[in-house]
Amino acid sequence: MKFVFVPITIAFVFLCSCKPSYEETEIPLDTYTLEEGFTLKVLASEPLLKAPVAMDFDDKGRMWVAQMPGYMNDMQGSAENDPVGSIRIIEDLDHDGIADHAKIFLDSLVMPRALAHVYGGLLYAEPPYLWFVEIKDDKPANPVLVDSLYAVEGNPEHQPNGLLLNVDNWIYNAKSNFRYRRKNGVWEKEPTTFRGQWGISKDNFGRLYYNDNSRILLGDYVLPNSLISNKYSVPSSSVDNLITSDQRVYPLHATSVNRGYAKGVLNQDSILINATAACSPLVYRGGTFSDSYDQNVFVCLPEGNLIKRTILNFQGDSITARHAWKDKEFLASTDEGFRPVSIKNAPDGSIYIVDMHRGMIGHHAYLSPYLKKKTSKTRLDTITDFGRILRVKREGTPNLPLPDFKTTNGKELISLLSSDIGWIRDRAQHHLIHRKTDELISEVKNYLLNSAHSWGPLHALYVLEDWNELSFEFLTEVIKKGHQNSMAHALVLSKMYVSEENKDLAKDILDYVLEKDDITLDIYLSSILGDWIKLDSTKFTESLLTVLNRHPENPIVLEALVSGLDGIESGFIDNLDLGEKEFFAFKESIQNAIANENNNKLNPIFSVKSLNEDNRTSGAKLFSQICASCHGINGQGIEGLAPPLINSEHVDRTERLALIMLHGLEGPIHVNGQEYDLNLAMPGLIRNEEISDKDIADLIAYVTNAFSPTPRTLKEKRINELRNIKSSSGTEFTEDELLQFDVEKK
Template identity: 65%
Template sequence: MKFTLGLLFCCLVFSCQTPPVEFYETEVGLDEYRLEKGFELQVIAAEPLLKAPVAMDFDAQGRIWVAQMPGYMNDMQGSDEEKPVGSIQILEDLDGDGVADHTKTFLDSLVMPRALAHVYGGLLYAAPPNLWFVEIENDEPTNRVLVDSIYAVEGNPEHQPNGLLLNIDNWIYNAKSNFRYQRKNGVWKKEPTTFRGQWGISSDNFGRLYYNDNSRQLLGDHVLPNRLVRNTYFTPKVGVDQLLTKDQRVYPLHATTVNRGYAKGVLNKDSILLKTTAACSPLVYRGGVFPESYAQNVFVCIPEGNLIKRNILTFTGDSTIAEQAWEGKEFLASTDEGFRPVNLNNGPDGSLYIVDMHRGMIGHHAYLSPYLKEKTKGNRLDTLTDFGRILKVRKIDGAQKPLPDFDALQGIELVGLLAHKNGWVRNRAQHYLVFKEMKHVLEEVQYVAQDTENEWAQIHALRILEAWDELTFELLSEVAEKSKPQAIAHAIVLMESFASTENAKNAERLFIKLLEREEAAIDLYLGSTLGKWMAVDNDRFFEPLMMVVNKHKQNRIVIEAVLSGLDGEEDTFLKSLNTLTSFNESEFGDRLSRIIENRKSGNVNQIFSRKSLAEDNRTAGAKMFYQICASCHGANGQGIDGLAPPLMNSEYVADAKRLALIVLHGLEGPVHVNGELYDMNLAMPGLIRNEDISDKDIADIISYVTNAFSNRPAALKPERIKELREVKSVSGMEYTEEELNGFVK
């Protein structure tokens, strides 16, 4: 990593007036980066302006706001992660050359901030455990509102909600969460949604959501959000949270340091990573400037491989399929092991923006294996801490000009932007029209909603009218009759709020006509809505719903849409279904019966009973280890002379059952570890007599210790811990080494 730093001053050195404003323009060498032909890579901001950035967003003027997490993994123990050293910064380009040269602090003294979004004229941000919203006045926060006090438990950011994506349906979605948020009439709403991914979330032009986890580079929903979870007693299995590609291959330019690199299939013979182990932050490219073949491609961060992957989506109407763009190479890859892309963003200028945390250690201390700890120290990656960059990928001679300040745009100008080729611009224009309630352009928005030449603009307009409560059954019917399938799908969804006996006859006529079009996307959303119309008039809508079922009885996604839409009408539908002698799909009938039984027994979809995300077991175990065990065994499990033997690579740590007995009941007398005798004339007390430590706590400690100090991570269920509480030593107190080994054998 090489860089030069230029320091300029905007006023005279000897001035006794206001202190000088410092301009930093950092030049970072990019020789170690390989980017696909036709594109160029530019450094927009770097250290010292940034330190450990993890997320970014653009404000109304196109400035970049960054959430920074400098307390994350400054050493092997993650010592600073609970310190209030995080911040949200505003990057500025004061000399107008396209590169940030100044930064100002918007919020500081935050503990591990991980997400931010410019919405409703203010800033929504996550600083666990809270989700906050603040208004902005002269780049200062004001009127802070607590949106959610249990947004996330404190701790490991790898497994806490993040993302804050404002979707086309006017809801804000998160990764690693089953809740979505919206503000209407000044009141914040929170409601359940599908649980999605791990770090980062994105949406396509239609409004479907995409996410991933460490080992699966691209997951997603085949349908619009919440269409398959409207029935509290039904849990979809195939329509949401699906693996979109089985191909997890990665193609780094060099051997990289990864966790579990010793395990079979992780590295090849040259120590090159074979499959992703830390994928995050997928982004659907919607900038409208890259070549047409890049439209709605999904880019994925692979920070452990120092690269960014490109996937091509295929839309079938009722599902989405992804495949990697190339075999043997990546869209962007580097031999700089500090390059850690952790977030991607579409920009106002149509470019692709990369948040590069530029940190040596990106895995949380709760998950570090002995192998990775050794490799990290050997490569001195633990010393790479005070860095951070924002990079931009632009098409050579292709980026559009930045737009004017959104706050200064008039309503008619915003309506015109609904047809913009850049999806970021369209989304922002929609949101401004919604939250500023610019109903003086109602007629213009209605016109766009009926303009079949641009279905994306139509959808944006429909969702604006929904937010304004200005939709009508007649307008939606016209859109559904004359438009392309994706706009029709949204119209069908929105028409549900007009289900009534007054509209039943016209709706039936429309639905039958739409079924005759033989379009999978239309049939899918008809299947999801006809159950709601059956509640109004069962006799009228049973037949069209059966048309959907018969046409798609082998299509599990469509069937899930039907079952979700039948919320509360299952008994009525089943009775009507049993009168049909020609229908013999027993699997469908069985699934319907199970929903009815779930309703009777109160067995709900888990998202409706989960109030918040529980802390993952290894992070919880790490906290308890540092509180209870590290004072004797050392933070790195190296042992402390005169107090306790080492845990690192101990044969007792490698066996989860023996370890559980030691943690529960204790160990006394001499003990051999790695062939060496430790005779400290001390006894390690067990935790069994501590009433504040539960079976789950013991299980969490074991999960962490076996992961951190052996190459054989293991886990025991709390039920097994409960059983082992009763497995006493001969003395009824601490085990001896001989007795412990005899038990296991």
């Protein structure tokens, strides 16, 4: 029998041949509290959905949903590798605003976790692969393997996801240091900054935002890949910044959290204090909420059954954020099955919430004994067969018609670049890319130079970039005539046109930008100065000194300058008479890059080819293969075979645990005051040549996390040393010898 927190009425969809009737699931929302002035509606639910984790919209505004019903069906995650995942098209055939039909687009998938409508088809992730398929009559066709190493197989908490198409025509991911695009029919992949854990978003300017479990909002101060030209310099101030230091959350009730036993996690009423599972930030770009909500960030906190609203403050060279309220959340529920795991800007200007609606959302490799024990009482793990899509809409917002992108002509698409709704602007840009004509080139350029819209010209700029219709002369025109947002992007794009024939015009336009004395423009100007200095140091060094004098200690400006000076750092600093004490921070940054190059120490994004599996996940797999048959999958022990591991004093001591794993254990042993004399010797793993020091380290990471109050690790170097410590018999250790080892170590 399933344990359900909210009563539901389920009516299946029937399609009758004569007179179709559509009945939708009814979900009461009386346990949900939403900010005043907004409405909450369930658009789709079970049986149409089951464990949804990600979604996207097609040009018709239909929901396409990736589902992972194999994830955490039980405490052991036993169905994790079963091909039960799918991507479904969710439809509202009777047009009453609630979904009544689900069409399977792809099934028999293993843990699909991301999807995006791009290039007229669907890009989706099914680890370890990233696939692209064309769409013909709502069916997949002509599959293309975009990346065979997109993600390692295993724990979905630590695999790339997101597939966010940015204004720069590149597709970005969370938990990844690669980005993708298709140009002239060919897929491209290149390094980018490593970002976040689950979910990724963008603002109107094109900066990226992400987070991880315990940090509600992270983000980049600059445009992606704009300050990484120098492979021996690692940006630290301009990217991967903590946007808010306030990690406070305000659940409506006492929720079940993995480390609830630890000091400071819960308050005196057992209510969560700070974030422990933050994910999927969304910068609101819908245009239908009030102005005070423009580019606010909504963050999913499924462990607290809530969604937080955070307000961004743009400061030219940085971004800060504050939470909208100190004692409440934008949306919260007392339904512990409410698990918001993703939020999307919708075609109608509202936001859609993907509610996995699952009891256990933490991977089995990370579950603490505390939560396992609590779950045995609450039966939280029995909430498995649900899933919802909810919509938050501003009260009184009319139902806006969706443009028909299939029939809209090029000029109409250009006009859509000025839409207040970010989703429509994004789609208009993407469709224009595939409608190139000589007439449209002129129209797009005219719009870019003359539109008063703050953001539309950026979309136009990158339509031209994809068409290869930019030139240095035109970019200088954008810088002189365009909106400030377009100026910054034009500076970044001008890097492609550094040449001898352009240097005189470049000097004029760089001087023009410097006269603006604007910190944002100075950052992007700094990022390209080095390329012009390589061409003519006499002509352009003065511009660099102007920037330095203006921002001598600004770490982001310095990162931009060093990025542009790649390859000439040593000669440049030697020939530049800066004085002994002048510009110390700049010289130090240059010297660090030179030292890294001498030591062949690359920025890690240029050397990492794929993401390694998390150690606890690897350890969980090894435990299942090697240890579970005797100790039990839950570490409870098996009578006649092995003692329990849960809260065992031997698990809590990592070196003792390593000795047992390596060399084995013989004779009686005491666990929690009880003697276990099984007349069996546990064999050690030291004789198995396939078990490495890393494997032992991964096992220790998993076992201490799963069966003791405090997760611990042991370095591989120490494990290798412990291989040479022998028992008196030269084989298995006894309990007395293990205790004596502890005494001697002290």
